[in-house]
Amino acid sequence: MRLLVLGGTEFAGRAVVEAALGRGWDVTVFNRGRHEPPAGVRLLRGDRTAADGLAALAEDTGAWDAVVDTWSAAPRAVRDTARLLRGRAGRYVYVSSCSVYAWAPPAGYTEDAPLVEGAESGAEHTDYPRDKRGGELAAVEEFGADQSVLVRAGLLLGPYENVGRLPWWLTRIARGGPVLAPGPRDLPLQYVDIRDLAEWILGAVERELSGPYNLMSPQGHATMGELLDACVATVGGTAELRWTEPEVILDAGIEPWTQLPVWVPPGSDLHDALHSADVSRAVATGLRCRPVGETVADTWRWLQDIGGTAPMRPDRTPKGLDPEVEAKVLAATERGVPDTTL
Numbered sequence: 001m002r003l004l005v006l007g008g009t010e011f012a013g014r015a016v017v018e019a020a021l022g023r024g025w026d027v028t029v030f031n032r033g034r035h036e037p038p039a040g041v042r043l044l045r046g047d048r049t050a051a052d053g054l055a056a057l058a059e060d061t062g063a064w065d066a067v068v069d070t071w072s073a074a075p076r077a078v079r080d081t082a083r084l085l086r087g088r089a090g091r092y093v094y095v096s097s098c099s100v101y102a103w104a105p106p107a108g109y110t111e112d113a114p115l116v117e118g119a120e121s122g123a124e125h126t127d128y129p130r131d132k133r134g135g136e137l138a139a140v141e142e143f144g145a146d147q148s149v150l151v152r153a154g155l156l157l158g159p160y161e162n163v164g165r166l167p168w169w170l171t172r173i174a175r176g177g178p179v180l181a182p183g184p185r186d187l188p189l190q191y192v193d194i195r196d197l198a199e200w201i202l203g204a205v206e207r208e209l210s211g212p213y214n215l216m217s218p219q220g221h222a223t224m225g226e227l228l229d230a231c232v233a234t235v236g237g238t239a240e241l242r243w244t245e246p247e248v249i250l251d252a253g254i255e256p257w258t259q260l261p262v263w264v265p266p267g268s269d270l271h272d273a274l275h276s277a278d279v280s281r282a283v284a285t286g287l288r289c290r291p292v293g294e295t296v297a298d299t300w301r302w303l304q305d306i307g308g309t310a311p312m313r314p315d316r317t318p319k320g321l322d323p324e325v326e327a328k329v330l331a332a333t334e335r336g337v338p339d340t341t342l
Contacts, residue, residue: 001025001205004064004089006048006081009035010311011160012070012095012153015198017041023202028064030057048077054084066091066205073315074125075134082142091208092143093201095151098214098277100133104269107276111152111212136212146210151201154216154277155191155262158295159302164319165261166299167310172320173231176238180326182256182263183243185225189262190216190275193295196288203286214277215287222292224263230296242330252329259321 003020007013008029014037020027021040028042037043044060047053048071067089071078082092098105102114118126119133121141126134139148157166173179197215204213225243232239246265250256256264257274264270279287303310312318 001066001202002028002062002064003202003205004028004030004062004067004085006067006069006071007031008041009037010313011162012156012194012197013068014038014160015158015194016068016201019195019198019202025202028062048081049074054081057081058084062088064089066093068093068095068201069135069139070095071135072097072128073131075119075121075123075131075138078135079121079138079142082139086142089143091147091149091205091210092139093149093151093205094135094139095153095197095201096136096212097128097132098152098154098216098273099129100136100152101273103129103273105273105277107272108278109214109272109276110278111214111281148211149201149204149209150212151197151204151215152212153192153197154214155189155274156194156197157191157262157299158194159298160194161299162311162313163316164310164312166296167303168261168320169228169231170235170296170300170303171308173228173239174235174237177240178242178330179228179239180249180260180321180330181228181241181243182224182249182260182265183245184266185223185243187224187263187266187271188220188275189222189224189227190219190277190279191222191262192216192287193290196290200282200285200287207285209285213282213285214279215282216277216279217287217289218279218283219276221289226292227262227296230293231300233293234297234300242333244329244333248329248333252325252332254321254325254329258317258319259325261319 008017029037030044032047033045044056046056105113116129116133119130121138123134136150
C-alpha cells in the first residue's frame with residue numbers, strides 16, 4: 001500500500017507512519033520539517049499555512065492509496081490539501097475528534113448524534129470543535145462520503161504524547177510522596193492507545209471503509225484506579241495514592257481534565273462526553289485495545305529515553321496540578337479523616 005501522511009512526525013501522525021512502515025507500506029510524509037520523521041519514509045516539505053505551501057505536493061507526481069490528515073486548525077488547510085489530492089489518492093482519512101458533537105452529548109452517543117453548528121470547510125481558525133468539524137466537511141466535500149473516513153478520536157494516550165496527560169501523571173508519581181488520586185477508583189475511562197488508533201486506521205484503508213467512527217476503547221476498558229495503579233507499578237518509588245472524593249476535589253477549585261488529567265467527575269456532562277461514547281462501530285471494524293499497563297509502561301520507557309520531559313504542543317493548554325494546591329488539599333482531607341476506601 002502507498003500512504004501519504006500529512007505531518008507524520010508527532011504523536012498520532014508518527015504512530016501511523018511507524019505502523020505503516022511496520023506493515024511494509026510505502027510511506028510519504030509532507031510537513032514543515034520541524035521534526036525528523038522516522039527512517040524509511042519519502043519526505044516532501046511544505047507549510048500548509050503559507051500561500052504557496054503546497055507547492056512540493058503539487059509538483060510531485062506521486063499517487064497514493066490513502067492520505068492520513070491530523071490537522072486541527074483552520075479547516076481551509078484540509079480543504080486545499082484534499083482538493084489538490086483528489087484524483088491522486090484513493091481515500092482521505094481525517095483524524096477528527098469527539099469534540100465535533102454538539103454539547104453535551106448523552107452517555108452512549110453514537111456517530112449519529114447531533115454535531116456542532118457553524119462549521120465551514122473553507123473557514124479560517126475558529127475554535128477546536130468547529131475546526132475539526134470543518135475539517136470533516138472539507139474531506140467529505142472533496143473526496144465524497146464513500147472515499148473519506150472520519151476518525152472521531154477521544155482521549156489519546158501512549159508514546160510520543162505531546163498534550164501532557166499521561167506524562168504528567170508519570171512524572172508526578174515518579175516524584176513520590178502522597179499523590180492526590182481523584183476518585184472513585186472504579187471510575188470507567190475511555191481512551192485509545194495511539195498505536196491502536198494507528199492500526200485501526202491502516203485497517204480501515206485496507207478494508208476501504210468510509211464514514212464517521214467514534215475511535216476510543218469500550219467504556220471501562222480501564223478505570224481510574226487501574227490507570228494510576230499501573231503508573232505506580234511502572235515507575236516504582238515512594239508514591240502513595242490518596243484516593244479522594246470528587247466533591248472534595250471540586251470544592252477545592254481543582255479543574256477536572258486539565259489540572260487532574262484524564263479524570264472528570266462521574267455523573268457529569270464531561271464524563272458522558274469524554275468517557276461514555278458508543279464505540280461498537282469501531283470495534284466491529286477491527287479496533288483492538290491493548291492493556292492499560294502496556295500503554296503506561298511503554299509511555300514511561302519513551303519518556304525516559306528522551307530525558308524525562310515530554311514535548312508539548314504550543315496550541316494546547318498546560319496540564320497538571322500545582323504541588324502547593326495538591327499539598328493543601330491532601331492536608332485538609334487528612335485533618336477531616338476522609339474515607340480512604342474509595
